Amino acid sequence: MEKDIFCRIASGEIPADIVYEDDELVAFKDVRPQAPIHILIVPRKHISKLDDATAEDAELLGRLMLTAIKVARLIGIAESGYRVIANNGPDAGQEVYHIHFHVLGGRRLGPLG
Numbered sequence: 251m252e253k254d255i256f257c258r259i260a261s262g263e264i265p266a267d268i269v270y271e272d273d274e275l276v277a278f279k280d281v282r283p284q285a286p287i288h289i290l291i292v293p294r295k296h297i298s299k300l301d302d303a304t305a306e307d308a309e310l311l312g313r314l315m316l317t318a319i320k321v322a323r324l325i326g327i328a329e330s331g332y333r334v335i336a337n338n339g340p341d342a343g344q345e346v347y348h349i350h351f352h353v354l355g356g357r358r359l360g361p362l363g
């Protein structure tokens with residue numbers, strides 16, 4: 251099976267502007283930022299979408315959220331505020347089928363819609 255773009259970024263096969271990484275996760279700048287700060291938090295493990303996660307992934311999902319918090323502090327938007335989003339499936343506009351959290355900040359964000 252062909253690897254998706256985030257598997258290829260996580261393995262170092264294609265470049266990204268990485269802001270944080272560890273054994274399980276990699277965080278990098280979104281190529282099409284929707285805000286002054288737009289970081290993607292991606293597990294190295296391939297899971298296509300939130301709906302495919304199981305109880306086995308509970309720790310990984312917790313680490314994804316904790317890494318979003320860590321990266322927001324690292325980048326300096328913890329005080330000003332930020333938003334964490336995960337898109338699941340077509341109606342959410344999911345484009346890359348590899349679980350990821352968006353961390354958005356650096357300006358006052360509008361209402362969700």
Ligand code: DGP
Pocket residue numbers: 255266267278279280281282290336337343344345346347
């Ligand atoms: P989503 O709709 O939740 O699947 O968002 C996928 C995001 O991934 C989208 O905001 C654009 C970003 N993206 C897609 N391809 C690449 C890439 O090759 N590099 C980087 N840095 N971001 C990408």
